[in-house]
Amino acid sequence: MSSSSTPPSFVPKPLEAGQDPPSYISSATKDLTSFFTSPRFERLQRPYSPLSVLSARGSVPQTVAHTTHSATLLWEILNRNFAAGKATLTMGAIDPVQQSQMIREGLEVVYVSGWATSSTFVRDGAEVGPDLGDYPYTSVPAQVERMRKAQAVQDRREWDEVIAAHEEGKVKNDFKSYIRPIIADGDHGHGGLGSVMKLTKLFAEAGASAVHFEDQLHGGKKCGHQAGKVLVATSTHISRLIAARFQWDVMSCPAILIARTDSESAKLIDSDVDPADHEFILGVVPPTNDPEFRPLAETLLSAERSGASGAQIDKLEREWTEKFPLLTLDRAIADALTAAGWSAEKIEREYTAKTRDMSNPSKHLYATQTLGIDVKWDSLAPRTREGYFHFQGGLSAAIKRANAFAKYADLLWVETKTPDVQVARQISTGVRGPNGEKKMMVYNLSPSFDWTKHGFTTESLKSFTTELGQLGFVLQLISLAGLHLSAASSCEFVRSYLTSGMEAYVRLVQKKEKELGTDVLTHQRWSGARVVDRVLGAVASGNSGVSAMGEGSTEASFHEK
Known part of the structure; x- marks a missing residue:
């Protein structure tokens, strides 16, 4: 695919002193037009002009060379693997130690999870906690920056050994670069479009090669595998994606944008403003013979003000929805047509096929004026106390949303409630780019699933990622692997340490590090102490006595026979 081409080398020039502004603008x-129309972006749409970007850029453009380098590298990795039907595997790292081992052992990219950050690494004095999108929005960019700088330390350590060998007249050919792309969790953007742009800017400055944004509501966000998720309108999330791309364009940064939808399992949506969402919005057919019928929110607020407990209010809500079943307008009209004697085939031919792309008001008008069916369907009556509409989540909704986002994002992510190859195949088949092309997809190999309860055998677990890769899920991540790895290994060690003392450490940690050959065994070298020694030796004479890795360093014992 031609879009696998890397973006042109684009370092915008500043307005120079005395330069004629009109000629500079031209x-x-x-240059911006050339950047926009390069093969890298040929499948994407920008509903704004190069001049709009130039206006926001300033006379001295800001660039982020390190992010441009890593984003270009990530684009090459993804396209290479996508063309081969292979998966790019990664996991969520929670610290530089995990990251360095991921890179050392061969993972091509690093993932930074919002959930893990929320639970382990929040900023500005905030408390750690579950991922409700309410942690300081600087937290994940700060974690990305921490990881990027840690990569640089490891890379300098490796490169220093190449230079040291060269100084001795030797050749060291086993250099391994630790500069690897970082993919980051942007949650829902943490606010309005201004917040999305500020967050996107922070990510580019921190070094994120790619960021994903999900279509959940700020203030109503839940982890992808929690209940109670509230979606935003399709058009609202598209605006977020456009805002993110615009910000990166201002910075001349080809970072990769991932659009995620949580609509497969969502049950609420904040607005019915976008007709694209109307077929999934739920309402009720109010009873014509019940003078005491009241909307759900009114019923619940009345009970609350009368002193009802939370449990009593929950019971009232269940009873209300059982008495007045939720259904889409399409279902309500189809039921009325069936009651009027229409066959399923006639309903499909005369109603469904002819109203497929209509808004709900247009469908209702068509049913009334053309078909003679006047359904008193109401989507306002069952709204929640917060004013949210009920939403019929599922694969149909998720695929429709992913297709709507495809024009604006490089990769698409449909969050699923179960790990299932057949569901993944439906997504792969149903999601396409604006010209019908197959899109690169993301799959969350989530620890929120109890993988032992989904019918997998040992062999099908081994082949799962391979099968997904063949379906186009080119980026696959165990979002919280780092968190769980840390928990499992720490639990095992401490439990044994309390009864066996240092024997536990030697057996479970140091012996295992030796067997695996991990470089953290010699943690002083791993942290870059040799590099610091050589730097100090270059800038100050007579410093051998204070060399961290000089005579007396206990790490020498690890190299003794």
């Missing part, structure tokens, strides 16, 4: 606009 030249800069031409």
Whole structure:
């Protein structure tokens, strides 16, 4: 696919002293147009002009060379593996130690999870806690920056050994770069479009090669595998994606944008403003012979003000929805047509096929004026106390949303409630780019699933990622692997340490590090102490006595026979 081409080398020039602004604007606009129309972006749409970007850029453009480098590398990795039907595997790392081992052992990219950050690494004095999108929005960019700088330390350590060998007249050919792309969790953008742009800017400055944004509501966000998720309108999330791309364009950054939808399991949506969502919005057919019928929110608020407990209010809500079943307008009209003697085939031919792309008001008008069916369907009556509409989540909704996002994002992510190859195949088949092309997809190999309860055998577990890769799920991540790895290994060690003392450490940690050959065994070298020694030796004479790795360093014992 031609979009696998890397973006052109694009370092915008500043307005120079004395330069004629009109000529600069003309030249800069031409450069931006070339950037926009490069093969890297040929499948994407930008509903704004190069001049709009130039206006927001300032006379001295800001660039992020490290992010441009890693984003270009990530684009090459993803396209290479996508063309081969292979998966790019990664996991969520929670610290530089995990990250360094991921890279050392061959993972090509690093993932930074919002959930793990919320639970382990929040900023500005906030408390750690579950991922409700309510942690400081600087937290994940700060974690990305921490990881990027840790990569640089490891990379300098490896490169220093190449230079040291060169100084001795030797050749060291086993250099391994630790500069690897970082993919980051942008949650829902943490606010309005201004917040999305500020967050996107922070990610680019921190070094994130790719960021994903999900279509959940700020203030109503839940982890992808929690209940109670509230979606935003399709058009609202598209605006977020456009805002993120615009911000990166201002910075001349080809970072990769991932659009995620949580609509497969969502039950609420904040607005019915977008007709694209109407077929999934739920309402009720109010009874014509019940003078005491009241909307759900009114019923619950009345009970609350009368002193009802939370449990009593929950019971009232269940009873209300059982008495007045939720259904889409399409279902309500189809039921009325069936009651009027229409066959399923006639309903499909005369109603469904002819109203497929209509808004709900247009469908209702068509049913009334053309078909003679006047259904008193109401989507306002069952709204929640917060004003949210009920939503019929599922694969149909998720695939429709992913297709709507495809014009604006490089990769698409449909969050699923179960790990299932057949569901993944439906997503792969149903999701397409604006010209019908197959899109690169993301799959969350989530620890929220109890993988032992989904019918997997040892062999099908081994082949799961391979099968997904063949379906186009080119990026696959165990989002919280780092968190669970840390818990499992720490629990095992401490439990044994309390009864066996240092024997537990030697057996479970140091002996295992030796067997695996992990470089953290010699943690002083791993942390870059040799590099610091050589730097100090270059800038100050007579410092051998204070060399961290000099005579007396206990790490020498690990190299003794």
